[in-house]
Amino acid sequence: MTLLAATLAPRAASGLLGGRVGERVGEQAAAVDAGTEPRCYSRLVNEWFCWDYVRDYRPEILDATVQHLLITLAAVLLGLVIAFPLALLARRYPRLESTILGVSTGLYTVPSIALFPLLVPFTGLSATTVVIGLALYALTILVRALLEGLRAVPEDVREAARGLGYGAGRLLLRVELPLAVPVLVAGLRVATVSTVALTTVGSLVSYGGLGNLIRDGVQGNFRAELMTAAVLCVALAVLLDVLLVLVQRAATPWTRGRQGQGASA
Amino acid sequence: MRVLQDAWRYLTDASSWTGDGGMLALLAEQLLLTAGALGIAVLVGLPLALWLGHVGRGGFLAINITNVGRAVPTFALLALLVTADPWGWTGDLFPGTATLGPFGRGGAATLVALALFALPPIITNAYTAVREVPAEVREAARGMGMNGWQVFRRAEWPLALPLVASGVRLALVQVWATATIAALVAGPGLGRVITDGFFRTQYGKGIAGALVVAAVALVLELLAAGVQRAVTPPGAAGNAGAASPGRSRRTSPDAPTVGP
Numbered sequence: 001m002t003l004l005a006a007t008l009a010p011r012a013a014s015g016l017l018g019g020r021v022g023e024r025v026g027e028q029a030a031a032v033d034a035g036t037e038p039r040c041y042s043r044l045v046n047e048w049f050c051w052d053y054v055r056d057y058r059p060e061i062l063d064a065t066v067q068h069l070l071i072t073l074a075a076v077l078l079g080l081v082i083a084f085p086l087a088l089l090a091r092r093y094p095r096l097e098s099t100i101l102g103v104s105t106g107l108y109t110v111p112s113i114a115l116f117p118l119l120v121p122f123t124g125l126s127a128t129t130v131v132i133g134l135a136l137y138a139l140t141i142l143v144r145a146l147l148e149g150l151r152a153v154p155e156d157v158r159e160a161a162r163g164l165g166y167g168a169g170r171l172l173l174r175v176e177l178p179l180a181v182p183v184l185v186a187g188l189r190v191a192t193v194s195t196v197a198l199t200t201v202g203s204l205v206s207y208g209g210l211g212n213l214i215r216d217g218v219q220g221n222f223r224a225e226l227m228t229a230a231v232l233c234v235a236l237a238v239l240l241d242v243l244l245v246l247v248q249r250a251a252t253p254w255t256r257g258r259q260g261q262g263a264s265a
Numbered sequence: 266m267r268v269l270q271d272a273w274r275y276l277t278d279a280s281s282w283t284g285d286g287g288m289l290a291l292l293a294e295q296l297l298l299t300a301g302a303l304g305i306a307v308l309v310g311l312p313l314a315l316w317l318g319h320v321g322r323g324g325f326l327a328i329n330i331t332n333v334g335r336a337v338p339t340f341a342l343l344a345l346l347v348t349a350d351p352w353g354w355t356g357d358l359f360p361g362t363a364t365l366g367p368f369g370r371g372g373a374a375t376l377v378a379l380a381l382f383a384l385p386p387i388i389t390n391a392y393t394a395v396r397e398v399p400a401e402v403r404e405a406a407r408g409m410g411m412n413g414w415q416v417f418r419r420a421e422w423p424l425a426l427p428l429v430a431s432g433v434r435l436a437l438v439q440v441w442a443t444a445t446i447a448a449l450v451a452g453p454g455l456g457r458v459i460t461d462g463f464f465r466t467q468y469g470k471g472i473a474g475a476l477v478v479a480a481v482a483l484v485l486e487l488l489a490a491g492v493q494r495a496v497t498p499p500g501a502a503g504n505a506g507a508a509s510p511g512r513s514r515r516t517s518p519d520a521p522t523v524g525p
Contacts, residue, residue, distance in 0.1 A: 106483065109438055109483055109486045110479040111441065111442030111443075111445045111446070111478055111479070112442065113448075113449065113456055113459060113478070114476075114482070115475070115479070116475075117459055117462070117474070117475035118476070118479065120268070120468060120471075121268050121269055121468075121472065190335065193335050194335050196336070196338075197336060197338040197339065197340075198338070200341060201339075201340055201449070203340075203449070205463070211340055215344075215449070215450075217348070218450045221348060223348060226345065226348055227345070230344070233337075233338050233341055234337060234338075237335075241336075
């Protein structure tokens, strides 16, 4: 037991690991005591891919994945909600366009790991900080996508709609936005996939979803945890990307048949 | 808002800049890392992408490498590289927390991760740049009796240069950002100040570090934009945005593609 305490002490001193590493070491000692095979995620074996880890830690992994998903969705939605009026403003007043695009591109230049701390004085160590930060990044992509999408609407379509008595609002909602969907979705895909990846950085303020597991994995040299979280991140990104493609196909039945527009940015 | 005062105090305190582990040393370290990784990525990625563009093959690779790069979290890749000892024989370089000369703790792992993340924008832009050189220009060059190398050197390269430069610029900004994240896992660079501050609940320090990182990012972006403008021949400015069919004029002609 003294040996165990000695191996635990320096890790406990780093102060960031919580109880889990201790738990893992204890478990391993128990396994050794009982003379059974140690788990593949135990400190002795420490395999990269370990199904036992996924099974034994399922609640924790599930929580992290759900948090990751919620943060990503909230950030992209918030980005979209802000991007919409900005894009309309930029289209209406061309003079504002370069300002809006310039400011959002400037924000994009700031590394995420620097942006989160800058938001902390206002929103504290909370999920809000991460969501706002990520929304600002998504915003840059979405404003451009919306602008380009609306511009791609042919002028004669607009004329025809006006001729049919469409007012500005109805024209936007019923004609322009639906036609802008392919370009908008292309932007949404880019924004969503990069937001999934960026959410991990939120572990700086302890709201990083799977990023929290990655951080703990690095600090505790817990390979199964690290690899599982990384794989889940990529899987989540791919899943959301596929979902968006399906949404687009459902929303734009008229584009089927003339495939290969190559709308992706 | 106490933390903002703390941050200001940390920034104006000379002792936080100087000495071993001071912000100046970390800044130099991170600039070195950024330049090194960008250099590696340019040396590896640019010739490959230009050649692929010249012969007109591998478009699938050039497009999809960006999408893959976007989906893999920088943080996860860094974490994997730092934790891994993939072949066992890498000795001092891996596991990645080992110190590599002036690149600091975890230098090798960080350099590899940064270079990998710099490749997608460089490859995609350079490939697109060469592909988008009008076919008639290429034909004309060939008609004048130029061989393949001359066509590339005298016709394709000058026309592709602005877009190539915009790819390198994107990569630069991205590498700087990624280098900051490296501190979250390994240790080199200015991100260290941020993570130290946060993990030891000295938020003022963390915010001060963030301010420096953000300021340098903006300066790098402006410098790179200046260089890009310098290599863009007058009148060709519209061509520089060819990768993203945007219509923005004076502002950066390229939509940001990826970025941590």
